[in-house]
Amino acid sequence: MTSGSTSIDDILKARGLDNGDLVKASTEQLTFKQVQKARSGRPVSANIQGKIARALKACGGDKKPA
Secondary structure, three states: OOOOOOOHHHHHHHHOOOHHHHHHHOOOOOOHHHHHHHHOOOOOOHHHHHHHHHHHHHHOOOOOOO
16 A cells, blocks of 8 residues: 555545445445455456445445444
């Protein structure tokens, strides 16, 4: 990992989100498998990166603790 970069796993943990939150928020065909692949640090296509970024944006702010 390069200096200053943050993994998608770190971003989701900081926001209190899980894979299901991204899949539900996505208006595209984003799957649990695609999100898990990205979270594990494996390379994903630019198309999947875009889907994840748009789903993350759709999730908005942090989840409220129950």
